[in-house]
Amino acid sequence: MLYHVTDWDDAYANGAHIPQAEGFVPRWQDAAARFRKAHPPEPLGRGHLFRPAGRARGLMVFVHGGYWMAFDPGTWSHLAAGALGQDWAVAMPAYTLAPQARIAQMTCEVALAVAEAAGRVDGPVALTGHSAGGHLAARMICNDGTLPDAVAARVTACVPISPLADLRPLLRTAKNATLRLDGSEAMAESPALLSPRPGIPVTTWVGGMERPEFIRQARLLADMWAGLGAPTDCVIDPGRHHFDVIEGLERADSPLMERVLVSR
Incomplete structure (x- = not known):
């Protein structure tokens, strides 16, 4: 069957295709606030750095999504639970959103935050992020000097969740006005x-119930980078959609966390 997108705005619309989508953001915000009360973070610029009770085994970085236009790290604090449960520190960088910043500036801001967090926490560095944050997590390991060499040498895994890997289709969407x-x-x-x-x-990593474009984008990145010699995999998580595919980050023993905190 031919795959042919005729409505690019709908192709990249998530909430419109998720039942009770309006309830997710309030639940995230509530869970995040409760998590910060139990685990007060250190400031990381405008973002957060969570530390385990004892010595950290390494640093996980989670970059939030929102189409580069919405949210901040304070909405996602609870997603640090899985890594903290394995005694990893967790950095959640903030970055300036569109239209105040362009995506290239966001890339630089996240790279600076990753480098700052890596300077505070010893050991391996694992990178992940969701949606637009998945894009930014992947940008961190592009071989163009985005991350300092000394930090990049410590990266043991990169797990972009529902990433936007090729931005050219977004030129056809109304989002590009912002x-x-x-x-x-x-x-x-x-x-x-x-x-x-x-x-x-x-x-x-992408949900099996996501919009076809997100599944295509996840496969595209894994396939393109495999062709350039990188060790890659694409996991399609059955039954998951764009808003609940990140929930594995809350559990120390989830298959998603196994990929993020893999030992190299």
Whole structure:
């Protein structure tokens, strides 16, 4: 069967295709606030750094999504639970949202936050993020100097969740009135069109009930980077949609956390 997108706005619309979608954000915000009360974070610029009770085994970085236009780390604090449960510290960087910033600036801001967090926490670094945050997590390991070499050398895994790996389709959406992408920036900021740093295991993770474009994008990144020599996998999580595919980050023993905190 031919795959042919005719409505690009609908192709990248998530909430419209998820039952009771309006309830997720309030639940996230409530869970995040309760988590911060139990686990007060250190400031990381405008973001957060959570530490385990004892010495940290390493650093997990989670970059939030929201189409580069919405949310901040305070909505997602509870997603640090799984890594903290394995005695890893968790950094949740903040970045300036569109239209105040372009995506290239966001990439630089996240890279600076990752480097700062890595300077505070010893050991391996695991990168993950969701949706637009999955894009930014993948950008961190592109072989273009985004991360300092010393930090990149510590990265043991990158797990972009429901990532936007090729930004060119977004040029066709109404969202681009806010994102202000042009063809040059879309190509320069698309991980699927860039080369990964060698030797870092990459698992793209996407819900089986997500919009077809998100499944295609997750497969695309894994396939493109596999062709450039990276160790990659694409996991399609059955029954999960765009809003609940991240829930495995809350559990220390989930299959998703196994991929994020894999030992290299």
